[in-house]
Amino acid sequence: MTVLGIDTSLRSTGFGVLSVEGSRLKAVEMGTIKNAQKVSLSGCLRNIHSTVAALIEKHRPDVLAIESVIYGKNAGTMLVLGEARGAVLVAAADAGGIDALFFKEMHHEIAQLIVGH
16 A cells, blocks of 8 residues: 655645555655745645656555644634645545545654655
8 A cells, every 4th residue: 555645734745655564654745845935825825736646647545544623723724734735635636546545743843754744
């Protein structure tokens, strides 16, 4: 089974691709989708979507692991995070055949394992 894990952020979305065979995990690829401060919201969302779509096409994951939007003190920040997650989820929906797993909280250790930061 192949898992694509995403730690969503507008300016620095982390990703990791894992191969799972029984109890063995193997890191296949990991990195960050970076968007400079000068890039518009729509430009950032387009970059996140196209990069995730390319990762899905390259690795054909069975599962997408992504953190659910949880409570935050700044409503504007939470809205932008939701929009970035939407770009990821649309890329997965467009590809079809990928189960999405939503985590209420992605603990630091899990995020580090999946996306490397």
